[in-house]
Amino acid sequence: xxxxxxxxxxxxxxxxxxxxxxxxxxxxxxxxxxxxxxxxxxxxxxxxxxxxxxxxxxxxxxxxxxxxxxxxxxxxxxxxxxxxxxxxxxxxxxxxxxxxxxxxxxxxxxxxxxxxxxxxxxxxxxxxxxxxxxxxxxxxxxxxxxxxxxxxxxxxxxxxxxxxxxxxxxxxxxxxxxxxxxxxxxxxxxxxxxxxxxxxxxxxxxxxxxxxxxxxxxxxxxxxxxxxxxxxxxxxxxxxxxxxxxxxxxxxxxxxxxxxxxxxx
Amino acid sequence: xxxxxxxxxxxxxxxxxxxxxxxxxxxxxxxxxxxxxxxxxxxxxxxxxxxxxxxxxxxxxxxxxxxxxxxxxxxxxxxxxxxxxxxxxxxxxxxxxxxxxxxxxxxxxxxxxxxxxxxxxxxxxxxxxxxxxxxxxxxxxxxxxxxxxxxxxxxxxxxxxxxxxxxxxxxxxxxxxxxxxxxxxxxxxxxxxxxxxxxxxxxxxxxxxxxxxxxxxxxxxxxxxxxxxxxxxxxxxxxxxxxxxxxxxxxxxxxxxxxxxxxxx
Numbered sequence: 001x002x003x004x005x006x007x008x009x010x011x012x013x014x015x016x017x018x019x020x021x022x023x024x025x026x027x028x029x030x031x032x033x034x035x036x037x038x039x040x041x042x043x044x045x046x047x048x049x050x051x052x053x054x055x056x057x058x059x060x061x062x063x064x065x066x067x068x069x070x071x072x073x074x075x076x077x078x079x080x081x082x083x084x085x086x087x088x089x090x091x092x093x094x095x096x097x098x099x100x101x102x103x104x105x106x107x108x109x110x111x112x113x114x115x116x117x118x119x120x121x122x123x124x125x126x127x128x129x130x131x132x133x134x135x136x137x138x139x140x141x142x143x144x145x146x147x148x149x150x151x152x153x154x155x156x157x158x159x160x161x162x163x164x165x166x167x168x169x170x171x172x173x174x175x176x177x178x179x180x181x182x183x184x185x186x187x188x189x190x191x192x193x194x195x196x197x198x199x200x201x202x203x204x205x206x207x208x209x210x211x212x213x214x215x216x217x218x219x220x221x222x223x224x225x226x227x228x229x230x231x232x233x234x235x236x237x238x239x240x241x242x243x244x245x246x247x248x249x250x251x252x253x254x255x256x257x258x259x260x261x262x263x264x265x
Numbered sequence: 266x267x268x269x270x271x272x273x274x275x276x277x278x279x280x281x282x283x284x285x286x287x288x289x290x291x292x293x294x295x296x297x298x299x300x301x302x303x304x305x306x307x308x309x310x311x312x313x314x315x316x317x318x319x320x321x322x323x324x325x326x327x328x329x330x331x332x333x334x335x336x337x338x339x340x341x342x343x344x345x346x347x348x349x350x351x352x353x354x355x356x357x358x359x360x361x362x363x364x365x366x367x368x369x370x371x372x373x374x375x376x377x378x379x380x381x382x383x384x385x386x387x388x389x390x391x392x393x394x395x396x397x398x399x400x401x402x403x404x405x406x407x408x409x410x411x412x413x414x415x416x417x418x419x420x421x422x423x424x425x426x427x428x429x430x431x432x433x434x435x436x437x438x439x440x441x442x443x444x445x446x447x448x449x450x451x452x453x454x455x456x457x458x459x460x461x462x463x464x465x466x467x468x469x470x471x472x473x474x475x476x477x478x479x480x481x482x483x484x485x486x487x488x489x490x491x492x493x494x495x496x497x498x499x500x501x502x503x504x505x506x507x508x509x510x511x512x513x514x515x516x517x518x519x520x521x522x523x524x525x526x527x528x529x530x
Contacts, residue, residue: 213506216481
């Protein structure tokens with residue numbers, strides 16, 4: 001099954017920042033419930049922006065969201081090791097850490113926490129030298145990510161590689177390279193891949209068209225998970241149609257159900 | 266460049282059947298011009314249904330369509346060798362024959378005509394035993410198609426393989442198998458692939474959603490050409506977005522132009 005990580009609980013969105021500041025439980029619970037209802041199997045929580053105290057905000061967010069969604073796993077999203085550990089202490093079940101890079105300081109600060117809590121972890125394919133330009137360069141970083149997490153005693157099945165989607169408006173071959181990287185990571189290394197989609201269309205008009213077509217291609221390339229807005233209608237239609245096309249929807253039952261509830265228009 | 270073969274001039278569509286019967290030149294020319302304007306680089310012409318005299322209807326169609334579109338190549342679409350040859354005699358430039366199968370009688374009747382007129386030809390992957398169920402079975406038929414056309418002196422670059430798209434409603438793994446076949450044909454044999462898309466969604470609701478998501482996946486798999494309706498808005502949006510994503514649209518110029526003319530909404 002494809003893993004949808006709902007992206008809406010992020011304090012870079014104004015309504016979320018406001019709800020965090022006023023500790024508006026019903027609003028946060030509603031955002032969580034809507035995403036779960038729309039098929040998200042994980043929810044990302046990020047309070048790094050517009051927060052006076054990220055550590056206590058993260059604790060609060062994880063508690064309130066799981067009040068609503070029960071044991072649905074959360075993706076604890078922060079650059080800050082302290083906020084991540086605060087979230088993990090609150091979290092019920094196996095969480096996903098979003099994210100580390102191969103930059104030494106960031107990786108070494110967070111990997112012991114990943115191990116301690118037996119969490120899943122997203123590794124972004126970048127290091128001190130920056131981001132890869134080609135699928136081949138990505139693969140070299142993937143091999144380093146595998147070795148590094150192994151060294152910390154983290155099993156390969158806890159690993160999600162993010163091949164880093166960058167805008168085609170400035171780098172026209174980025175979609176091709178990322179698609180190729182996802183195919184290779186799946187076929188050669190049997191490791192899960194995840195990404196945020198919307199960067200692909202940065203700087204271009206009618207972004208949801210590009211995002212949804214790119215999602216269809218990534219699903220076909222073998223992407224395992226994506227951080228996205230499960231309430232977006234175009235994205236939802238692509239996900240339902242893709243499940244039907246990729247034989248993940250017995251007798252197209254879910255597709256037909258979505259049609260009947262008017263979600264595919 | 267991806268090759269769009271416009272499918273609208275087909276006498277199984279009522280307005281086309283009526284225009285054929287009354288020899289309505291302006292109507293046929295308009296259908297041709299609209300498809301050319303929407304980006305078709307070939308136009309399919311089919312008058313096998315609802316026709317009293319397919320041979321003379323085909324001659325007339327080819328002449329009238331090329332009056333409008335100049336040297337734009339046509340896809341001469343018929344199960345009837347006589348109608349095909351009549352179309353080819355009228356045709357200016359290099360035509361595409363749609364289609365032969367590996368059934369001996371059909372292939373042996375049409376391949377000498379393909380050779381005589383130096384035409385391109387679509388080979389459907391089926392023989393006396395029927396259609397393949399898996400990508401592996403398709404590939405065996407592709408190898409036979411290559412040998413058979415070679416024997417008739419037809420160069421490989423004149424060949425288009427149609428992997429035969431069948432409904433996921435009755436055969437849930439068909440999309441996966443066809444996608445795999447297209448990837449293999451491209452990577453192993455360097456031969457062009459073509460298909461009709463819309464069969465994939467037969468028997469399901471909201472077909473254009475499935476067709477357009479499947480198109481995005483097929484484009485990523487390496488499909489070279491498709492027979493489709495270039496005036497369909499969802500299909501058009503996918504084609505424009507895919508060109509941008511697959512680095513076939515410098516600086517996303519065509520994508521932005523389509524957005525400005527309101528085609529992507």
